[in-house]
Amino acid sequence: MSEVIPYTVETRPDTGVNNVKLGIWLFLSSEVMLFGSLFAGYILLRVGNPQWGHGQSELSVPMATLNTAVLITSSVTMVLAWAACMERNFSRFRLFMASTVALGGVFMVIKYIEYSAKFHHGFFPSTSTFMAIYFTFTGLHALHVLAGMVVNGYFWLPGAKMFHSEPQRFANRVETAGLFWHFVDLVWIFLFPVLYLL
């Protein structure tokens, strides 16, 4: 069906990309605008607000630092999973893809602990503008992490059949999922200082 579409796997010579890679970059540009709009909103709300809750005093910096390390590590394993695809080493691919998904899970668990601690201390989205921003932004980011885990989980387990049937196409898919995963990582790199440190 869709396989008759040219340049799904192979590169178009005059543009230098295949459809999938162009598509994911376009998608990511839209995502940049989404998070960019949120950050713009953050700036406007913060500048217009006389009292601003300081992140350090209300949020847990050590937890967030740990989470930053977890996400960066997962980005490394993601690249290694793709490299294993290119080297045609299936067991290595399985290992690194599983690690990526697992590290995403660790991130979510830490996030859950953070959230429940906030609720426990009586901090809710309705408490203050800062808390509203904290919960909305990190919540939206967590949804992205979850989406990335679903996609990676698919390639790790049921989708891995394609590793043997169409190796190049599968490597492209893993690369695309990786680009998304790195983007989600990058958003966190912005969220961490903005919410916890500034």
Place this chain on the structure above:
Amino acid sequence: MTSIHPETQHAEAALDHSKTHHQLGFWRKYVFSIDHKVIGIQYAITGLLFLFFGFCLMMLMRWQLAFPGRALPVIGKLFGESNMPGGIMLPEFYNQLGAMHGTIMVFLGVVPLGVGGFGNFVVPLQLGAPDMAFPRLNMASYWAYFLGGVTMLVSFFVPGGAAQAGWTSYPPLANLVPTGQTLWILGMLLLITSSLLGSVNFITTIIQLRAPGMSFWRLPFFVWAQFVTAFLLLLAFPALQAAGVMQLMDRVAGTSFFMPEGLVVSGQVAQISGGGSPLLWQHLFWFLAHPEVYVLILPAMGIVAEVIANNTRKPLWGYRPLVFSVMAIGVLSFVVWAHHMFLTGMGTAMSAFFQTTTMIISIPSVIILTCLLLSLWGGSIRFTTPMLFALAFLPMFAIGGLTGLPLGLATADIHLHDTYYVIGHFHYIVAPGSLFALFAGVYYWYPKATGRYMSSKLGHLHFWPTFLFMNGVFTPMLIQGMQGVQRRLFDGGETYYHAQDVLWLNEVMSWSAWGMALFQIPFIVNFFWSLKRGAVAPANAWDATTLEWAAPSPPPHGNFATPPRVYRGPYEYSVPQHEKDFLAQFDPDTGAPAPVTV
């Protein structure tokens, strides 16, 4: 393209599969189809139905405006005691109609028809591509749109009715109105998802799936217009997505993104955490919604350009200036949004900036209009039905554009802001402007989609009264607005002293609207009657030059019998020393007849 590849075997298998595609069941072929033509037609028909529904909402409003407080005869009581007790409209219901008319016309009618419908159906054909780059995403895009539409419709039936804070959904009001507004946000998030999937697909298709020989400077203007439109959808909509998420949090989780400190509601201080900014919503909303108005008009300009070139039998005047102008509009449309906000007190420096950018963006718009107008010069014009609509587009869009200039100047806007003048201005752009172009598109590409022409007689019967009544609806709005009559008034200005002199125009507008409804019947009849009874059209129904006319009508799955090759630019009409008055893009011009497959 011809290189031997490991995937070739796979592609062959897939090709075999595509040959047997007609054996797919009804559901996979017509409902959950991944064929761009079926999806395009699904989009177009759903869009037309929503346009009709939005038009019906407006006709109800026009009753209240023409005869405020009077019971609507016959059908008035059907709307229930909570909306129209005894057939008399309640203000809350009027507000629902107003908000949903705007939302439906813009997000569920014109854009899905112009981009989802014509874009999907025509762009891959004009590129010489077998389908869109991501057929399954394409299907997902349609169904996200469909669900968004259903969500909007369902919102009429929840307690308190549909959204009533206007199509712009300004807070704090939008945070305080009943549940319908929450459904409005959820519906918008689905529509944004749909347009995101669609725009990624369009841009990738246009860059990657151009047929051999189809360089960027040989793209038909319609494709360029869709290309720029897709970028606007891709990059502008996320701002509303962010704003929608925040408004959802405000309504559901009790945050105060858009709720200021010390807000007083119905005489009482609201129990909110405060600290938010209503202006933040306006900035984010208009960051989307100004590019959005170009999303409404650019595909329309593309259609008009195609129809004019074809029916004047000469090349478009200024193809490259047209393309550069459409690109300039695309870029500039991201830096004009705050001209909707001159009266918010954002300061003279900001106003001066946005006033300047607004004046600059009018230049490429004027260039486009001028090029289209000059294209008529010296042509041997065929007055086909699509051409009538395309010709009417020119003066209507000119009125719409020129009446916008005073609104873009901060000083003049003080008087005109939020009056019926604004309504008149943008309706001239989207109703007799975009809609006429979309009608032109329906008449023009109908033979490609069905293999039959629409009736020209019924087309004329549709066009002339619609043209007359359109102006009957919108010219009085400009007059009322200059008199200072505010928009969104439940009684059409009856209780306002300054509106008394122009109050009689309300009836003129209402009768024009209902008259216009009457003369959409020829269109509806024509649309269905021609499916079976219309004159049979050849593959190249209008002696046109672009690639969609190289495919059979209707095009089969995979579009072209043989992969097309492109030899020249898109508008080679009346080429000297050529026997016919057109030289198609796919015509190798070896003296032999063009390889038109029937």
